[in-house]
Amino acid sequence: MINKLIEGIKKTEAPIVVGLDPTLNLIPDHLTRKAVADMGESLEAVGEAIWQYNKGLVDAIYDLIPAVKPQIAMYEQFGIPGMIAYDKTVKYCKEKGLVVIGDIKRGDIGSTSTAYAIGHLGSVRVGNTVLKGFDEDFATVNPYLGSDGVKPFIDVCKEENKGIFVLVKTSNPSSGEFQDRNVDGRPLYEIVGEKVAEWAELHMGEEYSYVGAVVGATYPEMGRILRDIMPKSYILVPGYGAQGGKGKDLVHFFNKDGLGAIVNSSRGIIGAYKQEKYSSFGEEGYALAARRAVLDMKEDIASALN
Amino acid sequence: MINKLIEGIKKTEAPIVVGLDPTLNLIPDHLTRKAVADMGESLEAVGEAIWQYNKGLVDAIYDLIPAVKPQIAMYEQFGIPGMIAYDKTVKYCKEKGLVVIGDIKRGDIGSTSTAYAIGHLGSVRVGNTVLKGFDEDFATVNPYLGSDGVKPFIDVCKEENKGIFVLVKTSNPSSGEFQDRNVDGRPLYEIVGEKVAEWAELHMGEEYSYVGAVVGATYPEMGRILRDIMPKSYILVPGYGAQGGKGKDLVHFFNKDGLGAIVNSSRGIIGAYKQEKYSSFGEEGYALAARRAVLDMKEDIASALN
Numbered sequence: 001m002i003n004k005l006i007e008g009i010k011k012t013e014a015p016i017v018v019g020l021d022p023t024l025n026l027i028p029d030h031l032t033r034k035a036v037a038d039m040g041e042s043l044e045a046v047g048e049a050i051w052q053y054n055k056g057l058v059d060a061i062y063d064l065i066p067a068v069k070p071q072i073a074m075y076e077q078f079g080i081p082g083m084i085a086y087d088k089t090v091k092y093c094k095e096k097g098l099v100v101i102g103d104i105k106r107g108d109i110g111s112t113s114t115a116y117a118i119g120h121l122g123s124v125r126v127g128n129t130v131l132k133g134f135d136e137d138f139a140t141v142n143p144y145l146g147s148d149g150v151k152p153f154i155d156v157c158k159e160e161n162k163g164i165f166v167l168v169k170t171s172n173p174s175s176g177e178f179q180d181r182n183v184d185g186r187p188l189y190e191i192v193g194e195k196v197a198e199w200a201e202l203h204m205g206e207e208y209s210y211v212g213a214v215v216g217a218t219y220p221e222m223g224r225i226l227r228d229i230m231p232k233s234y235i236l237v238p239g240y241g242a243q244g245g246k247g248k249d250l251v252h253f254f255n256k257d258g259l260g261a262i263v264n265s266s267r268g269i270i271g272a273y274k275q276e277k278y279s280s281f282g283e284e285g286y287a288l289a290a291r292r293a294v295l296d297m298k299e300d301i302a303s304a305l306n
Numbered sequence: 307m308i309n310k311l312i313e314g315i316k317k318t319e320a321p322i323v324v325g326l327d328p329t330l331n332l333i334p335d336h337l338t339r340k341a342v343a344d345m346g347e348s349l350e351a352v353g354e355a356i357w358q359y360n361k362g363l364v365d366a367i368y369d370l371i372p373a374v375k376p377q378i379a380m381y382e383q384f385g386i387p388g389m390i391a392y393d394k395t396v397k398y399c400k401e402k403g404l405v406v407i408g409d410i411k412r413g414d415i416g417s418t419s420t421a422y423a424i425g426h427l428g429s430v431r432v433g434n435t436v437l438k439g440f441d442e443d444f445a446t447v448n449p450y451l452g453s454d455g456v457k458p459f460i461d462v463c464k465e466e467n468k469g470i471f472v473l474v475k476t477s478n479p480s481s482g483e484f485q486d487r488n489v490d491g492r493p494l495y496e497i498v499g500e501k502v503a504e505w506a507e508l509h510m511g512e513e514y515s516y517v518g519a520v521v522g523a524t525y526p527e528m529g530r531i532l533r534d535i536m537p538k539s540y541i542l543v544p545g546y547g548a549q550g551g552k553g554k555d556l557v558h559f560f561n562k563d564g565l566g567a568i569v570n571s572s573r574g575i576i577g578a579y580k581q582e583k584y585s586s587f588g589e590e591g592y593a594l595a596a597r598r599a600v601l602d603m604k605e606d607i608a609s610a611l612n
Contacts, residue, residue, distance in 0.1 A: 016365060016427035021418075023417075024422075024430070024432075029509065034430065036433060039326065041432045041433040041434065041435035041437075042432065042435070042437065043430075043432070043437050043439070045432065046430070046432055071414075071418055071421075073414055073418045073421035073422045073425070074418070076421065076422060076426075076439065076440075077421040077424050077425040077430065077439060078394065078425065078437075078439055079425065079437075079438070079439030079440055079441075080386070080389060080439075080516070082395055082425070082439065083386060083389050084386055087385065087386055105412070105414055105448075106379070106411070107411065107448065108377075108411055109327075109476060109477065109478035109481075110478060112327075112377055112379045112380070113379070115329075115377075115379040115383040116379045116383070117378050118383050119379070119382040119383040119384065119385065119388070120382075123381065124330070124349075124352070124384065124454070126330075126342070126349070126352055127342060127347040127353065128347065129347035129348070131347075131349050131384075131385075132385070133349070133382065133383060133384055133385030133386075133388065134382075134385055135385075139402045142411075142413065142448050142450055143450070143484065144448055144449070144473065144476075144484060144485070145473075145476050145478060145480070145481055146323040146449035146478065146480035146481050146482065146484055146485070147480045147483055148478050148479060148480040149478070161374075167450065167451075170415060170450075170451050172416060172451060172452065172454050172455065173417065173454060174451070174452035174453045174454040174455070175415075175451055175452050176452065177451070177452035177453055178449065178450060178452055178494065178497070178498065179451075179452070181487075181489040181490070181497065182490055182493060183487040183488060183489055183494075184487070184488060187493070188484065188487060188489075191484070191487065192484065195483075210513070217355065224513070244381070256334055258475035261572060270578065273540050293471055298461065
């Protein structure tokens with residue numbers, strides 16, 4: 001799957017993943033109104049509005065980008081109807097040829113991590129039938145519980161030809177509270193990065209490993225160090241745009257081959273129509289505004305990398 | 307909600323939470339066979355078998371214990387039908403008067419943690435209607451992303467009168483890989499424990515805080531230290547039974563008032579019928595075997611504490 005992702009990045013010339021992170025205040029009113037008119041003030045209506053919103057976005061941008069990253073929390077928030085919208089979104093994006101990175105940040109102990117890995121990346125056998133749960137292509141994984149929380153994901157990836165991104169240094173302001181703590185003279189995120197590098201070397205696609213890492217755009221200097229520590233890992237870079245990361249901050253996350261990183265933007269794209277800059281599209285034009293924002297992001301990153 | 311939990315512990319004289327962690331190999335054959343006969347070899351059939359299994363267990367033990375802890379991974383594994391079984395289980399347990407601890411180990415950055423917190427402990431407003439997603443009473447939370455990943459959960463708990471257990475030292479063999487790393491002369495889990503203690507003091511129920519901690523029964527010495535560091539936090543103790551923790555290991559997790567800890571057992575209870583000791587109950591008697599195992603666990607813990 002990492003090979004497919006890299007192929008998509010080369011083909012679209014866009015090391016970009018769009019975060020499909022719907023919130024009630026991002027969904028255009030006309031979609032919410034219609035869903036509520038049809039289904040009442042219910043979670044089912046919210047699920048339907050999310051699905052229509054996502055479908056509009058995906059139809060408008062799928063030819064420009066290699067991948068999407070739905071943040072499962074934004075769906076889980078609405079209970080079962082939200083999860084159904086997540087499931088439909090994943091399936092639809094895959095139909096459109098997009099690589100789907102499930103931003104699930106799961107991580108637990110042995111058999112429980114196996115269950116998460118199976119649910120999101122693997123399959124179960126019931127009698128003679130092989131069935132799949134959510135079936136994303138990649139998942140993000142939390143390493144706090146150690147190797148035996150991460151390895152079950154790697155095992156499933158190996159079997160199913162999928163991949164993971166392990167949280168190393170997250171983009172949020174307080175990520176340093178534990179991740180930056182000094183461990184034997186070095187910050188914890190470096191120790192986690194070394195572990196990722198070990199796993200990565202043992203689990204290679206063609207040029208890169210299917211064990212990648214998450215490192216926030218908001219910490220470019222740490223990105224540079226982690227880039228060197230994990231040469232074979234793709235880095236998923238959140239924090240661009242709405243969280244404050246700029247094109248020029250991204251240079252350090254890439255390798256000399258121009259590969260090695262994929263930059264996420266969520267609100268900056270899916271809520272573009274709310275920005276002054278794209279306001280001429282109007283609410284009904286939210287999907288075209290998103291398309292314009294993807295093109296602008298592509299240019300911003302390309303000019304920073306040149 | 308922490309007050310309700312403590313009240314339940316006192317009333318049942320059982321500082322015990324039963325982990326409802328169904329796996330295909332724990333569900334008795336007759337339940338799976340019936341579900342497959344009705345619904346084919348499908349995830350829906352698995353969801354139905356899980357639900358019937360859980361219902362049988364809960365009916366047999368709800369009067370003996372204060373709380374249950376469904377591990378969401380075991381449900382998520384089966385996609386949407388699994389999540390529906392989770393949802394039904396949570397609702398049913400609450401109807402039976404049990405406190406429900408959702409073992410979800412979520413944790414993300416700011417607004418995303420808020421979404422998880424809302425989905426599991428809070429509510430959303432759609433128009434004039436207030437709706438709830440999964441609506442557990444407590445949730446487990448992963449602290450790797452720092453305070454701004456945990457605080458949104460605390461905020462929702464405060465509003466909704468609910469609680470959390472923050473992962474401090476997990477029960478698995480490789481938990482030490484990052485959690486035990488030496489930070490400025492002390493292990494990381496102590497630093498996290500101190501953070502939990504800070505949060506706990508600011509968010510009190512009556513005797514205890516609604517910000518608790520998870521510390522594995524498999525590390526009793528660390529349990530003793532963490533007990534002192536977090537005097538106002540309830541400790542949720544996994545790892546008893548199947549993972550190797552014994553009654554006598556548990557002493558350190560309790561305070562002098564006999565309170566302060568609640569011990570989880572999952573397979574040891576819900577799969578009791580598979581143990582030599584309870585084999586006379588047979589597969590059809592799985593729920594009665596579970597009842598017997600709860601009574602034995604209660605005795606084991608009581609005699610260790612005396």
